[in-house]
Amino acid sequence: MSARLLPLLLLLGSNVFMTFAWYGHLKYRSSPLALAIVASWGIAFFEYTLMVPANRLGSTIYSVVQLKTLQEILTLVVFAGFSTWYLGQPLKWNHYAAFALIVGAAFLMFYE
Incomplete structure (x- = not known):
């Protein structure tokens, strides 16, 4: 698999x-x-098992600022799908x- 991917x-x-x-x-x-908090912590454990290696590996290819920017864009993409699919709250034109x-x-983070 590509080191960038x-x-x-x-x-x-x-x-x-x-x-x-x-x-x-x-x-x-x-x-x-309290149950929501404990369940969220449990789920977050799995997030960390992916995020830490992503940052460790990614920092050898991308600057830390670029890596954080990529993470934020992915967050928006995931959240947009989650909001519509799981919570049933579709996005409106202004959200897009x-x-x-x-x-x-x-984009400006990667422009040199």
């Missing part, structure tokens, strides 16, 4: 776990908050416009 795949996987850890409990609002501006800003 592996950190991105690990970041993508970690973002899936973290999105569920942060927002998955919103589908179960009747569950006790705001995300596009963020992606445009991220």
Whole structure:
């Protein structure tokens, strides 16, 4: 696998776990908050098992600023799908416009 692609795949996987850890409990609002916190911590453990190697490997290829920017873009992509698919809250035109501006800003991180 390409050395440039592996950190991105690990970041993508970690973002899936973290999105569920942060927002998955919103589908179960009747569950006790303490249970939501413990479950989120458990899910976050798996996020860390992907995020730490992604950052370790990725920092040999990308600058730390570029790596963080890639992570944020992946977070937006994962969150957009999660919001629509899992929570049933589709994005509106202004959300897409705001995300596009963020992606445009991220482009500047890689412009030399």
